[in-house]
Amino acid sequence: MLNGKTIVLGVTGGIAAYKAASLCSKLVQRGADVHVIMTSSAKQFITELTLQSLSKNPVYSDTFDERDPEVVSHIRLADVADLVLIAPATANMIAKMAHGLADDMLSTTLLATMAPVMVAPAMNVHMYGHPAVVHNMRTLEARGVMMIEPGEGLLACGYVGKGRLEEPETIVEVVERYFANQQTVPRLLAGKKVIVTAGGTIERIDPVRYITNDSSGKMGFAIAEVAKEMGAEVHLVHAHTDVAPPAGINTIAVQSADDMYKAVLSLWEDSDLVVKAAAVADYRPASPAASKMKKSGETMKLELVKTVDILEQLGKAKTSQFLIGFAAETNDVERYAKEKLQRKNCDLLVANDVTVEGAGFRSDTNIVQVFDKHGLVEQMPVLTKHEVAKRLLTIASARMQGVLS
Incomplete structure (x- = not known):
C-alpha cells in the first residue's frame, strides 16, 4: 500500500525518539520513500546516522544546511510529501504547529507543506492532559491534522x-x-456540497445541567469522512460527541437544536446533499435558569417545550437538495421509519434498532435498513460505520444522478 508514497518523518525530542528507528524501518519495508527531519533535541536521543541508514536518504535537521544549490530543502520536502508524519510529537512541537511557529527545519517544512499531516503525540501523562496541550491538539484537529492517540502504560x-x-x-x-x-x-x-450533522444536541436546564442523549457522533463523522473521500466539499455540523471530528473537514460546533438548525440553514441554499445523522433533542426546557438551580423539596417539575424539527423543516424547504434522515428506534423499526420518511419528506431514511448488539449508540459498528418512498432499499448486516457510510453514500450518489441503486 505504501509503494511509491513519499513520507516525511518528523522526529522530535522525547525519549520515544528511539522508536522512530523501528518506525522508519517498517515504513521503508512497506515500500515508502522516507525522508527524515529531526529537531536538535531529537538528536540527543537518536543519531542522524541511524535514521539515514534505515531510510537510505539524507537526514535533515538544520534549515540552513542547504546541500543542493538548485533547491530549497524544506520547500522541496514539503512539495514531494504524500504525507508528513510526526512521531514522536512533543508538546513543544504540537504548540509550534498550533501557533504557526517556524524556528527549525521541521516546523518550517510543516508550514510550507500542502500534504496531509499525521501526528503521534508522546509525553508525560500530566503534560498530555494539560489544558494548553489539549487546546493545541484540538486546534490542529480542526485544521485537518490527523492524531494518532498515545497508548497507556508505564512511561x-x-x-x-x-x-x-x-x-x-x-x-x-x-x-x-x-x-x-x-x-x-x-x-x-466530486463537485458536490454535502452537509452532515452529527452528535447529540444539548438543551440547557441551567449553566451546569442539560438534557441530551447517548449519540457518540461516530456515524455522522464516518459519513462526513467518506463524503470527503468521495470528493465532496463537506461541511460537518456537530453537537456533543464522544470522539474528535475527522481531520480535514470544515466543522461547526454547536450545542442546541436551535444552534444546529441555524448552522445548517447558513449552508443549506447551495447544498446538494444533506445527511441528518445527528440525534436532535425533541424537547427543551421552557425557561432555562440563568444560575445553578438549588435543591428544594423531594420533587422538581421541569416544563419542556418542543425543539425545532430540523429534518421536517428541511424537508419542507428543499428544492434540488437530496435529503437523508436517520431514525434510531427500539421497536417496530420499519413502520416508524416509513412514517418518518413520508412525514419529513426525506429521499432516504436510515433506521436502526439501537437495542440490538452492534447497532447501538457509541458502537463502532451499525446494523441499518435504508428506506425510500417505495420501501426497503437495502438491509445491511453488522458493518463498521465507515462501511455503512460508503454503502449509504453510494446509494445516494446513484439516486442523485437519476439511477436507482
Missing part, C-alpha cells in the same frame, strides 16, 4: 498513564489505512 518518567508513543506497528497500520481509504473510495461526489 519513561515513572508515571503510569496515557502518553506513551503508539507502537510503530500500529502507526504503520494507521498510515496504510489512510492511503487505502484514499485509493479505494470512488469519487462519486
Whole structure:
C-alpha cells in the first residue's frame, strides 16, 4: 500500500525518539520513500546516522544546511510529501504547529507543506492532559491534522498513564489505512456540497445541567469522512460527541437544536446533499435558569417545550437538495421509519434498532435498513460505520444522478 508514497518523518525530542528507528524501518519495508527531519533535541536521543541508514536518504535537521544549490530543502520536502508524519510529537512541537511557529527545519517544512499531516503525540501523562496541550491538539484537529492517540502504560518518567508513543506497528497500520481509504473510495461526489450533522444536541436546564442523549457522533463523522473521500466539499455540523471530528473537514460546533438548525440553514441554499445523522433533542426546557438551580423539596417539575424539527423543516424547504434522515428506534423499526420518511419528506431514511448488539449508540459498528418512498432499499448486516457510510453514500450518489441503486 505504501509503494511509491513519499513520507516525511518528523522526529522530535522525547525519549520515544528511539522508536522512530523501528518506525522508519517498517515504513521503508512497506515500500515508502522516507525522508527524515529531526529537531536538535531529537538528536540527543537518536543519531542522524541511524535514521539515514534505515531510510537510505539524507537526514535533515538544520534549515540552513542547504546541500543542493538548485533547491530549497524544506520547500522541496514539503512539495514531494504524500504525507508528513510526526512521531514522536512533543508538546513543544504540537504548540509550534498550533501557533504557526517556524524556528527549525521541521516546523518550517510543516508550514510550507500542502500534504496531509499525521501526528503521534508522546509525553508525560500530566503534560498530555494539560489544558494548553489539549487546546493545541484540538486546534490542529480542526485544521485537518490527523492524531494518532498515545497508548497507556508505564512511561519513561515513572508515571503510569496515557502518553506513551503508539507502537510503530500500529502507526504503520494507521498510515496504510489512510492511503487505502484514499485509493479505494470512488469519487462519486466530486463537485458536490454535502452537509452532515452529527452528535447529540444539548438543551440547557441551567449553566451546569442539560438534557441530551447517548449519540457518540461516530456515524455522522464516518459519513462526513467518506463524503470527503468521495470528493465532496463537506461541511460537518456537530453537537456533543464522544470522539474528535475527522481531520480535514470544515466543522461547526454547536450545542442546541436551535444552534444546529441555524448552522445548517447558513449552508443549506447551495447544498446538494444533506445527511441528518445527528440525534436532535425533541424537547427543551421552557425557561432555562440563568444560575445553578438549588435543591428544594423531594420533587422538581421541569416544563419542556418542543425543539425545532430540523429534518421536517428541511424537508419542507428543499428544492434540488437530496435529503437523508436517520431514525434510531427500539421497536417496530420499519413502520416508524416509513412514517418518518413520508412525514419529513426525506429521499432516504436510515433506521436502526439501537437495542440490538452492534447497532447501538457509541458502537463502532451499525446494523441499518435504508428506506425510500417505495420501501426497503437495502438491509445491511453488522458493518463498521465507515462501511455503512460508503454503502449509504453510494446509494445516494446513484439516486442523485437519476439511477436507482
